[in-house]
Amino acid sequence: MTKPSITSGVPDELQRRLGVGDAVVIGLGSMIGAGIFAAMAPAAHAAGSGLLLGLALAAxxxxxxxxSSAxxxxxYPASGGTYVYGRERLGAFWGYLAGWGFVVGKTASCAAMALTxxxxxxxxxxxxVAVAAVVxxxxVNYVGVQKSAWLTRAIVTVVLAVLAAVVVAALTSGEADAERLDIGSDATFGGVLQAAGLLFFAFAGYARIATLGEEVRDPARTIPRAIPIALGITLVVYTVVAVAVLTVLDPRQLADATAPLSDAVRAAGADRLVPVVRVGAAVAALGSLLALILGVSRTTLAMARDRHLPxxxxxxxxxxxxxxxAELLVGVVVAxxxxxxxxxxxxxxxxxxxxxxxxxxxxxAWTLTPAEGRPVRIIPVVGLAGCLVLAFALPISSVISxxxxxxxGAAAYGLRRVFTARRGP
Structure with missing residues (x-):
């Protein structure tokens, strides 16, 4: 079987419509929506007063x-992200395993955002309501990625405005107390690692930028610029919001909260903001869901091109x-x-x-040469080790499943190889 080119001549090529701003906004729509409204409470449950340490480690x-991804x-500016990188640098199996992990994991994440x-x-x-949101x-994604980018820009604007209101309400209230931060006083090393693993769920939105490699203009410049910009903005937002929330809710209260930001504005005496926060949370989750469906469908496309999927x-x-x-199939499964x-x-x-x-x-990324734009060696080493440590520090049920x-997925790959070999060319 002939492998499709990843730079030219790909059958049914996608159009390069997205610039740096569009790519950054798609990443922000995924990261900010997921992290702020879904991961803070379970991370606080794991780390207690070490929540900010977990956030720093995840960052x-x-x-x-x-x-490494940039x-x-x-x-390799093609749709598929690490599915393509693993295939080209490590071999077909590792590319397949990356694609499988992404599609399955992020399909679950789509469902989580829809339920939010x-x-x-x-x-x-x-x-x-979750099913209706997915449909x-x-x-929106079906009728064109450019429309998705414009909608995501509007969503990110609304969410950032809501988060700014929460931060101002918390930090200017008479209930704010910096002593509640008490960083690390009751934290354990394992708890901080687990919190970092859970908070990593929130940072993973920059993957959406890489999976859009075939749809951005001048990808060799656009993607390396867009990914760190989106990540840096998100880290600043996360840190400011986490500090503000922890000044009005202690780590135990935050861990028990089902809607942490709503509870924070109540504790700050700004009950009038609760409906605004609820709407902001729903809009943020919609932004994440939009970007997630976009990314999963592009990795599905890349794997289908190589016949790892139909x-x-x-x-x-x-x-x-x-x-x-691919988008219709992903939509049905997520629904x-x-x-x-x-x-x-x-x-x-x-x-x-x-x-x-x-x-x-x-x-x-470790296998790149200097001429290919290899990052400083320590970066992929720390990244690889960090990913493995955080993965196995997650709750045991998550690790097992x-x-x-x-x-x-690996077994399916092996069976397919055996079947193909027996069938012959």
Whole structure:
């Protein structure tokens, strides 16, 4: 079987429409929505007063992953992200395993974001609202990635405005007390590692930029610029919001909160902001869901091109220039999960799959030569080690289920190879 070119001559090529601003906004829409409204409470439960230490550790690993991914994306500007990088640098199996971990993990993450929308908009009908959100955003993605980028820009603007209001309300209230931060007083090393693994779920949005490699203009410059910009903005936002929340809620209160930012503005005496925060949370989750569906469908497209998934999914719509069959399949699967899944359980499972994905990205970046834009050697080393440590520091249920799914994917790959060899050319 002939492998498609990753730089030219690819059947059904996507159109390069996105600039640096569009790519940054798509990354922000994924990272900010997921992290602020979904991961803070479970991270506080794991680390207690070490929450900010966990955030810092997650940021270090994310920076290494972002740098490795940016260099690889500039070298291989095709849809698929680490699926492509692993295939080209380490071999077909590692590329496949990265793609499998990403598609499965991020499909679960899509369901988690959809359920977040439902729980904030209409708690009594969270699953029904989640399914409706998936259907609506699948349609948006279907009619063109440029429309998705514009919608994501609007969502990010709304979310940042809401977060700014929360920070101001918390820090200017009479209830704010810096002593509540008490960084690390009751934290354990294992708890900080687990919190970092859970918070990594929030930082992983920059992967959406790399998976759009075939749809950005001048990818060799655009992707390496967009990824660190999006990551840096997100880290600043996360840190400011976390500090503000911890000045009005102690770590135990934050760990027990089902809606941490709503509880924070209540504790600050700004009850009038609670409805605003609820709307902001729903909008943020919609932004994450939009970017996630976009990224998963592009990795599905890349794997279908190489026939690791049904080749029929490799089609690109002649008018809208999007992988429409892959997007429809992803939408259907996510809708089913959103109708049946548990919100909290999806976060750890998704983190395990994505950390495995980035471990392969860092291993791939290690093999780059200086002429190919290799990062400083310590970056992929720290990134690879950090991904493995954080993955196995997650809750044991997430480790077991994540490892089982990766093993199932590896077994499927092996069976396909055996079947192909027996069938012959």
């Amino acid at each position: 270090v690993v994310a920076y290494c992953n972002a740098t 260099r690889l994306a500039a070298r 929308v439902g729980s904030y908009i209409w708690p009594g009908q969270a699953h029904a 609506a955003l699948t349609v 080749h029929v999914l490799a089609a690109v719509h002649p008018r809208f220039k999007v992988p429409h069959r 089913v999960l959103a109708a049946t899944a548990d919100l909290r359980g999806a976060i750890g499972f998704s983190s395990f799959g994505v950390l495995a994905y980035y471990a392969i990205a860092n291993a791939s 994540g490892a089982a799914v990766l093993a199932a």
